[in-house]
Amino acid sequence: MFNNCKRMSTIASFLLVIALLAGCSGKSADTDTSQNEGSKASGKKKVEIALWLTPQWKGVFDATEPDADYDSFFKYAADKFAKQYDKYDAKVNVQVVAGDQRDELLNVNLNGGTPPDIFFESVFAMGDYAHRGALVPLNDIVDDAAKQDIDQGYWDNVTYGKDKEIYFYPFSHNPGTLAYNADMFRAAGLEKEIGGENEIKTWTLDEYNNILKTLKEKLPKNTYPMGLYALNNQGDTWNLAYLRSFGSTFFDNNGSIALDDDKGVKAAAWMKSIYDAGYTNPGAESVSSNDANAMFQNQQLAISFTNSILFNNAKADMKAGKSQKFDIRLANIPSESGNPLAFTYVVGASVFKTGDAVKTEVAKDFVKFFSSDPELVKASKNSVPVRSSVVKELKDQYPLFAAYDANAPNMFSFTGNVPGYSELRQVLYPELQAMYVGEKTPEQAVKDYQSKGNAVIQKARENSVIK
């Protein structure tokens, strides 16, 4: 009897271990089965790919569509793609990831061997993955028609190394500017500084300083002239632009940071001076760009950062009654020389090396499809289209396209195309925080940023797979 009990418990223990092991491998077995069944039904092999994107525009073509969301476009594009795709029974799983979680998510998934097949994002934020050898070149899906329709400047943004490998398929571009609340300007008696509705107003730095001063004096309590933030790396391109406002070129010819000179220090000192004078929201060192944007939409800030997508989304939210209505307009980032500081984010898709040839093939085909389909590329109107054909077709409906185009001569490349840009971004905001809290002088902050930043670039250059 006792022996029987013993035998039973021995068997039970074994069963438990086997069940545990089976539990670990159960998922993959299920997936295989469902894929096989799917293949049998349609006659084509079923292939599932993952597309991740950071929030861009809402809706398929317009944020005013019912149930418009950040993934609407890609769900629609995936459906259209699957219907006409004859190679495989393709299914695209679309996932929206937060911009400030992008690198964490990608690094975890890359190291775990489960990167997404496609990532749709601003190119500047993804360049490092090309340098790390995690992306597949897309030269084979870029045809002559696309090369002719998309300006060479955009192709330069997405082409790397001596072999001219294209790692991103440009879809749209997203110019960064300032946005201002014209109602608050009027209330402060600044009517003459307000530009047209379809104009990107350019102020000189003196005019801008005067605007900030007047707003500070005239605005009610708990509202501030300008948004300033340095909590993390989000929205840091505007901080980089402010650091160029006294004429610094930022990078030298060798691709190293060259901010530590008279011009760079003057710019940092200007940022500190407007902060100390109370021309900005308080606590810039612990305020994020998201906070600043929310404050602008709540009319607590008169001037804030924006890009074409944020601007359009803000307008759509006002129209839909999701946020307070006010007269929102665009302005350039001012500089001492009087020439505006302009930059743009080229937005496009990249394909990750997953090690699965079939998935890579489908991913490339899908990228080519939504980046060149005559109907789908029209969605790029939510920012600014990179395709001349789309701009030509829509320019009458969207007069701001011409205003953005007029800024082209003042564009600067904020990444300098240096390797290690993602890590470089982590170096700037602690220095700005130190400057705002008075722990470092502007001179010291600029000096430390340059030395730490150049060390990051140097290390990344040594490790880059792109020669």
Added chain:
Amino acid sequence: MKLRNQIWKDNVTGYLFIMPQLLLFLLFIVYPILEGIRLSLYKVQYKQETFVGFDNYITLFHDPVFFKSIVNTVVFVVFIVILTVGFALFVSSAVFDKNAKYVSFIRGSYYIPVMVSMVVMSMVWGFLLNPANGLISYGAREMHLSTFNLLGNKNTVLPVVIFVTFATNVGQAIILYIASMIGVPKDLFEAAEVDGASRLRVIFQILIPLVKPTTIYITIINIIAVLKIFVVIQMLTGGGPNNATVTMMYYLYNNAFKYNQLGVASAVGVIMFIITLLLSVPQLRAMFKEK
């Protein structure tokens, strides 16, 4: 030979019973530790690993932010553990012998924050402390206290993080202390009462010495928990201002997931493991000795 077989037969069931736990322990605890030690000696680039010896450790010891993270972690451990043990002892010794319903109410009140996710707690504090539109900053401005940014001042940010973590942790310690104090034999208190001992004397000379094993246990688990302090830093300060609140765990996270320096991050992990081990061994020895 026969005897050995007999011993094996007698014990096999026991081993089989602990085998699932042992397998999981080896798979999820021992293997990651060994893999972490291995990775700390390599430079990892996407799918390529290069042996670099102790280079990652040398990089760490040349980085002032790493030293700052060690100092900050030690400050957090010391203050949070002292506050937690001190406050939990104070509350528990004040209420343990009161009406059972009252004791349950106190226990429940302090335990609520323990049940709420640290992420949620940090977000709520973040809303309250936001310098631009947070409630506390708003109140301060209304009272004409000029700019009020507790998270942006390196002298106030550490106490804020310490307070938020302490407030979330202390409920657990109070529960353990009350349970332990209720178990102290009543005749000791009666004897003290007969001898005319004051309540303060009873607490310091009877209660606190008799709950020493609980104190050691609470100290150990809190030290280990606070050494890994991360969520509140990530959600509330992002390590700022200017790395004033970077802890070792946050530094590890940044290297592993933001900078993709897996080798350096593993080296931090190994150092943290050694520190935790060194801190725990004497405490565990003391605890087992008591028993």
